Amino acid sequence: MIKTIIFDFGDVFVNLDKAATKKEMEALKVSEFPEVILEKNLEYEKGLISSDEFIGFYREEFPHLESEQIVNSWNAILIDFPEYRYQFIKKLSEEKDYHLILLSNTNEIHIDWIKKNVPFFEDFKKCFDAFYLSHEINFRKPNANIYEFVLETHELQPQECLFIDDTKENTEAAAQLGLHTWNIEPTREDVIDLFTAKKELF
Template sequence: MIKTLIFDFGDVFVNLDKPATLREMKKFKIEEITPKTRDLNQEYEKGLISSEEFLQHYQEEYKVLEQADVLDSWNAVLVDFPKYRFEFLKKLASEKKYQLILLSNTNEIHIDWIKENVSFFDEFKSYFDAFYLSHEINFRKPDAEIYEFVLKNHDLNPEECLFIDDTKENTGAAEALGIHTWNIDPTKEDVIDLFRAKKELF
């Protein structure tokens, strides 16, 4: 029996355009992200470097970019947050049937954009029993440590948890710990259909 729902944020609640950052950078004749930058992006998601250090790296690694160009390219992945998904979460919280946890790989610049552009973000956040962002807890998916952190923090039985995420690598890591998962396909599925899509668990 599921008692705890653990949600990803991007492409579960917020619509993403994941190729957008590189697409924007190609406007400046930058054809690919270097391995050094990929590693740094992960460090930034874990909160191991500051936003200032992150921006400085991009300007040093890709010298044609001004800081505003980096910010615009980085935030281009964020599309919108449909209000009906917020309403789904609000209703779910009001029913008080499940413990609700958000577990997201994200970073300070993206969350700042969300705060500025999503009027209901604070209310959305308030409906969760816990709201974990990778850059605040220094773990990121799919590392086992992030799931173990949540399980231990809330004294959870993995078999009573359902984790919803759009990335197969992330749901696979959760499954390895005994957590039920829904690897949602954002091109075909929507989080509001949770109880129909995973009806066998409820």
């Protein structure tokens, strides 16, 4: 029996264009990312370096880029947050049938964009019993320690949890720890159809 539902954020609630940042950078004449940049991306997502350090590192690697161009390119992945999904989670929260947790690989630049462009973000956040962003807790999916952190912090039994994420490696990692999962396909599935799509669990 499911008692806790753990939600990803991007492509579950917020629509993403995952190829957009690469396209934006290519338009700015950045076609290849050295390994050290990819490592910095992961460090930034885990909150191990600040936004200023992150932007400064990109400017060192690509001196022709301005800080604003880096931020705009980084945020190009974010499309919109349909309000009907907020209404879905709000209703679920009000019904109080499940423990609701958000668990997302999200960095500070992205969440700043969300705060600025999604007027109901703070109300959305209040719908959850816990709201975990990777840059705030220094863990990221699909590493096992991020799931273990949530399970241990809230004293959860994995078999009583459903984890929803659009990235297969993330749901596979959660499943290895015993959680039920829904690897949502954002081009044809929507989180608001949860209780139809995974009706065998409820």
